[in-house]
Ligand SMILES: Nc1ncnc2c1ncn2[C@@H]1O[C@H](COP(=O)(O)OP(=O)(O)O)[C@@H](O)[C@H]1O
């Protein structure tokens with residue numbers, strides 16, 4: 353319902369628009385005075401509830417570097433005066449993770465990593481020191497996969513990550529990944545892997561085998577398995593790492609001959625194919641969220657995890673259902689729901705699913721078992737693009753550095769794959785087996801880190817001022833305003849080559865809108881709660897800080913400047929653009 357006031361700044365500076373002013377008197381809003389000076393104009397008295405009647409008034413600040421004053425010729429605004437920002441006592445502290453702080457001090461803003469990194473925690477990395485090494489190495493999110501391990505084990509990991517955050521000043525978020533209703537093998541009676549050789553006959557069955565497990569038998573978790581498969585079907589383990597042909601069915605037992613030998617891993621995924629297509633019989637009717645998943649979700653909610661990733665999502669409905677379930681159970685704390693795109697159905701309903709979710713994961717492991725492998729790269733690109741358009745964080749997952757499970761250096765092809773995901777500007781990259789049970793988790797993480805930093809830098813140099821054609825995502829007028837402000841601020845940041853964007857955000861929404869623009873400079877996101885701060889850790893380019901702040905932007909900025917300066921994270925003269933979700937404005941200023 354409100355009109356806008358436009359302020360033009362001197363020639364080279366872009367103009368910006370203030371759409372809406374709060375009704376209170378003493379409202380302050382800033383005017384950019386390019387290149388470095390900043391003014392606040394205070395409306396000392398506002399007689400009506402908004403500036404609707406003021407229509408668009410233009411205030412030319414060209415003539416004053418130190419004192420713009422004038423009267424807006426609107427009936428409802430009586431006086432305008434400008435003044436320099438005052439120093440305010442910066443009492444409360446600021447929280448940022450130790451690694452970011454060190455990195456900023458060492459390398460400056462420009463070379464901080466923008467791509468976020470997720471590590472799946474498993475037996476190789478569940479110790480406190482191992483978790484700490486990952487955090488030091490740049491892990492932003494720790495993922496626990498409910499397919500594996502006991503609830504007690506996961507609880508222990510969560511507790512350790514929390515302790516790490518508290519004791520060592522990290523902000524590692526926790527993502528719980530559900531098992532989902534996929535068909536998979538049992539856990540091989542504790543063995544890390546079993547070799548299946550060419551021509552061997554193996555028995556797959558829902559029957560529980562005794563211990564020790566009889567030779568060449570595999571337990572299957574899906575009751576309908578023997579009914580659904582037919583003699584002649586091809587059985588693929590982990591999308592083709594090992595292949596079998598079904599040769600005979602005897603009650604619950606399915607006898608198969610190994611046609612492509614390889615290592616069977618505990619709980620490996622199983623799909624069966626007939627005449628070259630994936631068979632989706634009754635297993636396609638299995639609920640996305642199984643009863644075990646619901647118990648795991650209750651556990652995740654009780655533990656207050658930051659993200660819940662849902663496996664084998666088929667439709668938007670299940671995401672909506674889960675979100676309302678979580679909302680009803682965890683009042684206040686809101687857990688983000690990540691849709692894993694790893695099935696044919698999820699590709700069919702992609703846009704609705706992403707729209708309903710708080711983010712998505714390109715789960716290439718299972719996706720590559722459901723669609724031909726050569727279609728996975730284009731699916732990835734499409735999902736990454738769509739997520740950015742819809743302003744949802746996106747994770748690229750699985751086999752990024754698979755060979756590093758066993759070897760200390762990646763293959764050239766793996767480095768190229770990681771580079772491509774970084775170049776697509778995915779929000780986050782994920783390690784699975786490399787960190788969960790590999791021999792070189794820290795090295796794998798270091799590869800992700802160095803490749804990300806290198807490719808990001810290259811891309812900035814190559815594609816400076818990339819055109820940003822981002823569709824509107826806002827559903828309300830207020831949202832549209834935020835979006836316009838963020839798009840403009842990000843563009844200004846690139847054009848003016850500022851050192852950092854500052855965003856003061858209570859919910860994190862404004863920070864995500866800035867992140868979506870993938871600006872050249874890092875985004876310092878100040879937020880009041882630790883949970884929002886952790887959640888922002890998944891998003892491209894955001895450096896989340898926890899900071900108590902008020903509705904008074906002037907004092908927020910002064911407080912931030914003095915706190916960050918005291919810690920050597922910024923210095924006088926750094927050029928910064930600030931936006932906030934309390935006051936709809938864009939400010940450009942040099943750090944005093
Ligand atoms: N909590 C855990 N306990 C034991 N092993 C685990 C755990 N999490 C992961 N792993 C191991 O790491 C491998 C890779 O992890 P991930 O990709 O998350 O699972 P999956 O391969 O089943 O999809 C798993 O196959 C499993 O061997």
Ligand SMILES: C=C(OP(=O)(O)O)C(=O)O
Nearest residue numbers: 694715716717718749750
């Ligand atoms: C990430 C994936 O899911 P999970 O590891 O749970 O199978 C995947 O399939 O790529």
Ligand SMILES: [K+]
Nearest residue numbers: 499529530531
């Ligand atoms: K899973």
Ligand SMILES: [Mg+2]
Nearest residue numbers: 694715717718
């Ligand atoms: Mg999967």
